[in-house]
Amino acid sequence: MPELPEVETVRRSLEPLLIGRTIMAAHIYYGGIIKKPSPEEFVNDVKGLRIEAIGRRGKYLLLELGGCRTLVIHLRMTGQLTIVAEELPLPAHTHLVFVLDDGSELRFNDVRKFGLVYLVSKDCLQEAGGLYTLGPEPLGDSFTEEYLKEKLLKKKVKLKAFLLDQTQIAGIGNIYADEAMFRAGLHPERVTASLKTAEITRLFQAIRSTLQEGVDFRGTSIRDYVDGQGEKGGFQDRLKVYGRAGKTCDCGVVLEKKTVAGRTTVYCPRCQI
DNA sequence: CGATTCCCCTGATAGC
DNA sequence: TGCTATCAGGGGAATC
Numbered sequence: 001m002p003e004l005p006e007v008e009t010v011r012r013s014l015e016p017l018l019i020g021r022t023i024m025a026a027h028i029y030y031g032g033i034i035k036k037p038s039p040e041e042f043v044n045d046v047k048g049l050r051i052e053a054i055g056r057r058g059k060y061l062l063l064e065l066g067g068c069r070t071l072v073i074h075l076r077m078t079g080q081l082t083i084v085a086e087e088l089p090l091p092a093h094t095h096l097v098f099v100l101d102d103g104s105e106l107r108f109n110d111v112r113k114f115g116l117v118y119l120v121s122k123d124c125l126q127e128a129g130g131l132y133t134l135g136p137e138p139l140g141d142s143f144t145e146e147y148l149k150e151k152l153l154k155k156k157v158k159l160k161a162f163l164l165d166q167t168q169i170a171g172i173g174n175i176y177a178d179e180a181m182f183r184a185g186l187h188p189e190r191v192t193a194s195l196k197t198a199e200i201t202r203l204f205q206a207i208r209s210t211l212q213e214g215v216d217f218r219g220t221s222i223r224d225y226v227d228g229q230g231e232k233g234g235f236q237d238r239l240k241v242y243g244r245a246g247k248t249c250d251c252g253v254v255l256e257k258k259t260v261a262g263r264t265t266v267y268c269p270r271c272q273i
Numbered sequence: 274c275g276a277t278t279c280c281c282c283t284g285a286t287a288g289c
Numbered sequence: 290t291g292c293t294a295t296c297a298g299g300g301g302a303a304t305c
Contacts, residue, residue, distance in 0.1 A: 001297095001298070001299080002299095003299095032281090032282095059299080074299080074300095075299095076281095076298085076299050076300080077282095077297080077298050077299060078282090078283090078284095078298090093283090110282095111282080111283060111284070112281085112282045112283055112284085112297095112298085113281075113282055113283080114281065114282065114298080114299070114300090116299095129300090129301085130299095130300070130301075155274095155275090156274080156275075157274095157275065157276085158275095158276095161275090161276085164299085164300090166299090166300075173298090173299070174297095174298070174299085223284095223285095223297095261276085261277095262276090262277070262278080262298095263297095263298075263299095264296090264297075264298080
């Protein structure tokens with residue numbers, strides 16, 4: 001479940017190996033993940049372009065190519081983007097391969113086929129799905145406590161739903177939403193407009209610290225997640241609630257599981273009020 | 274406006 | 290042993 005910390009870790013791990021490489025060819029094995037343009041145009045258009053930079057916005061990876069083109073990639077749940085030597089065999093579920101000019105390949109592997117790939121002009125990023133409507137980067141300067149407070153108070157949704165809404169804040173998914181709410185001591189079903197100033201301050205700090213630690217520990221590897229060089233992350237050992245339903249909280253109480261906003265949610269009924 | 278459901282897909286797991 | 294039902298989950302769309 002690549003969320004902001006995982007996608008950022010992929011970005012950083014790919015960067016030194018990809019910058020300056022030229023895409024010699026692209027091979028599509030499952031066209032369903034290519035959303036724009038058609039598979040034929042995609043293969044034709046991407047050929048010969050140089051990879052100039054790798055950025056990230058929320059959970060989207062942005063490969064800036066020559067010719068003012070941008071390759072927009074979303075890993076969704078089980079997507080993996082890795083660089084390997086071209087002679088290594090293709091594993092199952094490899095849907096897209098970019099042959100590079102140094103004997104390596106950039107491969108997109110995705111068991112569930114939920115991943116998304118767009119090739120668009122640099123000045124037409126709005127053509128790439130939800131990329132255009134993303135809220136601010138939670139680890140960036142535009143995400144402030146004032147912004148968070150304003151958005152929370154004007155809505156009456158459950159806190160969990162708010163945190164998962166990519167148009168409010170970019171990059172938070174199920175893992176980091178649950179962990180941030182635990183750190184803030186807030187119940188996932190709290191109505192956003194009811195939050196007090198002190199609670200919002202705690203939430204703001206919790207969102208920042210949880211995501212920053214996620215990045216520092218190179219992401220959470222529960223099942224499929226690996227970085228661009230196939231390495232697992234380390235944050236899974238630091239999870240306090242996610243995936244721990246039925247186990248005990250540090251306070252001694254058993255952690256509960258409940259579906260909130262359509263997602264499995266784990267929380268401590270004592271620590272999170 | 275907000276909540277819920279469906280859908281895309283396949284592997285793991287539980288139940289029979 | 291082998292089958293089938295269920296679940297997980299990002300996020301957009303449709304529905305209530």
